[in-house]
Amino acid sequence: MSPDKMVRMANQIATFFETQPDADKAQRVADHLKEFWEPRMLDQLAAHLDAGGDGLSPLALEGAQRVVKTTA
Incomplete structure (x- = not known):
């Protein structure tokens, strides 16, 4: 899927x-x-976070960080 x-x-x-x-x-x-x-x-979300998480809203960013931590 495209990053956008x-x-x-x-x-x-x-x-x-x-x-x-x-x-x-x-x-x-x-x-x-x-x-x-x-x-x-x-x-892909984890890779996007590693690259800075550009474009994610603050709530999406925090949620994504939490799920990436729990699946890593």
């Missing part, structure tokens, strides 16, 4: 959870990524 599409998808997930009443929205993003993204997508 991956970033767009992660940001859409974060946008959804931003509207939810949960206190730990970043963990909800991380849980969603871990549950629904296949390992190749998570590997």
Whole structure:
């Protein structure tokens, strides 16, 4: 998948959870990524984070960092 599409998808997930009443929205993003993204997508996300995570919203970035830490 293109990096732009991956970033767009992660940001859409974060946008959804931003509207939810949960206190730990970043963990909800991380849980969603871990549950629904296949390992190749998570590997690509990890590589994108290693390169700086350009384009990810703050919530998407924090959620992505959490899921990459738990799958590493």
